Amino acid sequence: MERVKIKTTTGESEVLCDEKFENIGKYLPDTSVFIITDKNVETHYKKRFPEYPVYSVKPGEKSKTVQVAADICKWLLEMGADRKSFLLGIGGGVVCDIAGFAASVFMRGIDFGFVATSLLAQVDASVGGKNGVNLDGYKNIVGTFNQPKFVLCDANMLKTLPKEEFINGFAEIVKHALIADADMFDYIVKNADEMRSCNKKVLEYLVLKSVKIKAEIVMADEREKNVRRKLNLGHTWGHAIEKVAGISHGKAVSIGLAYAALVSLEKQLLSKKDLDRIVSLLKTLELPISFREYTSEATIIFNAMIKDKKKTDDSIDFVLMKGIGSVVVEKIQINELKNY
Ligand SMILES: NC(=O)c1ccc[n+]([C@@H]2O[C@H](COP(=O)([O-])OP(=O)(O)OC[C@H]3O[C@@H](n4cnc5c(N)ncnc54)[C@H](O)[C@@H]3O)[C@@H](O)[C@H]2O)c1
Numbered sequence: 001m002e003r004v005k006i007k008t009t010t011g012e013s014e015v016l017c018d019e020k021f022e023n024i025g026k027y028l029p030d031t032s033v034f035i036i037t038d039k040n041v042e043t044h045y046k047k048r049f050p051e052y053p054v055y056s057v058k059p060g061e062k063s064k065t066v067q068v069a070a071d072i073c074k075w076l077l078e079m080g081a082d083r084k085s086f087l088l089g090i091g092g093g094v095v096c097d098i099a100g101f102a103a104s105v106f107m108r109g110i111d112f113g114f115v116a117t118s119l120l121a122q123v124d125a126s127v128g129g130k131n132g133v134n135l136d137g138y139k140n141i142v143g144t145f146n147q148p149k150f151v152l153c154d155a156n157m158l159k160t161l162p163k164e165e166f167i168n169g170f171a172e173i174v175k176h177a178l179i180a181d182a183d184m185f186d187y188i189v190k191n192a193d194e195m196r197s198c199n200k201k202v203l204e205y206l207v208l209k210s211v212k213i214k215a216e217i218v219m220a221d222e223r224e225k226n227v228r229r230k231l232n233l234g235h236t237w238g239h240a241i242e243k244v245a246g247i248s249h250g251k252a253v254s255i256g257l258a259y260a261a262l263v264s265l266e267k268q269l270l271s272k273k274d275l276d277r278i279v280s281l282l283k284t285l286e287l288p289i290s291f292r293e294y295t296s297e298a299t300i301i302f303n304a305m306i307k308d309k310k311k312t313d314d315s316i317d318f319v320l321m322k323g324i325g326s327v328v329v330e331k332i333q334i335n336e337l338k339n340y
């Protein structure tokens with residue numbers, strides 16, 4: 001087991017990589033504990049949950065609303081929770097977001113922690129202290145910056161994850177390698193088959209690497225004023241596709257990474273050889289590289305992208321690859337982007 005510490009102005013957090021779910025009791029406080037999960041995770045793991053009251057939401061993005069958070073707060077009140085109570089989210093990114101948000105606003109904030117059960121949650125959603133919910137179709141538009149006390153990642157729990165969801169997590173792993181670590185990229189290329197067959201050692205290594213990369217960036221810039229924007233690699237185009245084509249976040253990010261690589265090639269920051277390596281890796285991991293598989297609405301996607309919150313006047317802050325393992329944020333004119 002390896003602990004990755006995250007210290008920011010909103011608190012200290014610890015990611016427990018390669019820790020067993022069975023050891024969760026070691027990290028819980030002596031006060032009253034309440035569990036938030038979703039119906040799928042409950043079905044698979046309820047028997048192994050520590051013995052505390054459980055509130056289970058419907059699986060999926062639709063549960064990430066202010067209303068569901070309010071329902072959780074009502075339930076906490078009914079159950080006699082107080083300022084000293086602790087909220088434990090056990091689930092994927094949706095459960096982590098909703099539990100982190102509810103804990104941050106209930107009685108102006110109670111302590112919370114996560115057991116991250118999806119690959120995406122382990123490598124991304126559970127790390128960094130952002131807890132957001134959606135409002136009227138706007139993603140993560142209401143939320144808080146607040147660190148969980150801990151995040152437990154147990155690779156054994158990934159075995160029950162549906163294949164589609166599993167592959168979604170790969171896109172964020174590749175993203176982390178592209179942002180900060182060329183050796184990690186080579187490792188992924190070498191071990192792509194092991195990843196797809198859920199090799200525990202390989203996944204544990206990649207979760208740890210991802211967590212360390214994200215932790216370092218978050219500690220340098222918790223509130224996304226500068227370097228944290230690097231984590232948006234592949235997400236500007238990706239978010240727009242996710243919204244327009246209604247595909248999963250991981251697939252959309254994969255298409256966004258391929259697009260960012262192409263723009264980086266045009267800007268002469270990335271070689272053709274590296275672009276080919278990136279595209280080939282995404283394909284090997286069974287991830288898509290073009291939106292055309294899902295929709296022909298290029299203009300609608302483009303318009304959705306320029307409506308993105310990162311837009312400033314007639315340009316967009318865009319994360320470009322400087323070779324593999326390094327990125328740079330540049331303003332790109334909207335007209336120029338249109339050409340790509
Ligand atoms: N806060 C952040 O910094 C941050 C970062 C990235 C993503 N996110 C958010 O995370 C969410 C996506 O996360 P996700 O992909 O984990 O989605 P999710 O939580 O919906 O989980 C995906 C599916 O897998 C199921 N599942 C989860 N763990 C399982 C397990 N061990 N066994 C069987 N089934 C399991 C869930 O029930 C769900 O149906 C999005 O809402 C996104 O906005 C947040």
Ligand SMILES: [Zn+2]
Pocket residue numbers: 124172235249253
């Ligand atoms: Zn993402």
